[in-house]
Amino acid sequence: MDSEVFSSPEGPYLNLTGRFPEGIYAYFLLKGHAGVSPEEIARFLAGRGHEVSAVHRVDQVHSARVVESEETPCEADAILCRRPGEAVRVVVADCVPLLLASGDGTAVAAVHAGWRGTLGRIAEAALSALGSDPEKVVAFLGPSVGPCCYRVDASRHARFREAFGGVTGPSGADGADRLDLAAINAARLAARGVRPERLHRETRCTSCDVALCCSYRRDGERAGRMAAVIGREA
Numbered sequence: 001m002d003s004e005v006f007s008s009p010e011g012p013y014l015n016l017t018g019r020f021p022e023g024i025y026a027y028f029l030l031k032g033h034a035g036v037s038p039e040e041i042a043r044f045l046a047g048r049g050h051e052v053s054a055v056h057r058v059d060q061v062h063s064a065r066v067v068e069s070e071e072t073p074c075e076a077d078a079i080l081c082r083r084p085g086e087a088v089r090v091v092v093a094d095c096v097p098l099l100l101a102s103g104d105g106t107a108v109a110a111v112h113a114g115w116r117g118t119l120g121r122i123a124e125a126a127l128s129a130l131g132s133d134p135e136k137v138v139a140f141l142g143p144s145v146g147p148c149c150y151r152v153d154a155s156r157h158a159r160f161r162e163a164f165g166g167v168t169g170p171s172g173a174d175g176a177d178r179l180d181l182a183a184i185n186a187a188r189l190a191a192r193g194v195r196p197e198r199l200h201r202e203t204r205c206t207s208c209d210v211a212l213c214c215s216y217r218r219d220g221e222r223a224g225r226m227a228a229v230i231g232r233e234a
């Protein structure tokens with residue numbers, strides 16, 4: 001289901017805080033936001049009333065590597081944070097942004113899952129690293145490129161079929177092979193025990209939603225970046 005879009009002096013965003021356990025805040029910054037650097041995100045969070053001492057980021061390399069916030073900055077595609085007053089963020093423009101929180105609100109994670117990370121099962125790796133009962137974990141999958149716009153070649157589709165069976169994405173009327181990366185990541189989390197009522201998924205397609213979403217497939221190098229942010233209150 002699509003979340004309500006809010007506006008701020010820094011630009012449009014989704015407020016996901018209400019979906020997460022108490023003591024956690026989470027946001028998704030849409031196209032047109034002033035910036036997604038840790039400094040700009042710290043300012044945005046301060047403007048929403050959060051006391052933030054650090055916003056952690058990684059150099060995203062389309063891996064399946066999960067690191068603790070203390071290890072950043074480094075090359076990885078998922079960051080875990082257990083410290084109050086700190087936040088983590090990933091940037092996306094078609095890849096799947098995934099935010100996770102333990103049921104007791106003491107650990108959060110931000111994950112960037114492109115096709116390589118999805119194939120490498122980064123969502124499951126981040127879920128395990130949280131170290132929390134999966135049945136109590138809250139997960140949010142943000143806007144990503146949908147199967148409507150994500151055609152892949154036959155060999156890549158075959159790799160996904162081999163890895164994930166039926167959950168890959170529909171073949172269109174044109175017979176082209178398509179991937180639904182968000183559906184695959186959601187299915188993997190569900191298979192590991194995340195409850196459907198705590199598994200939230202945004203349905204807007206980044207490539208279709210020209211007004212609100214950045215899309216690398218649509219705009220190439222000139223595509224901007226959106227950010228998924230989650231943190232613990234101080």
Ligand SMILES: [Zn+2]
Pocket residue numbers: 145146147148149205206207208
């Ligand atoms: Zn689309």
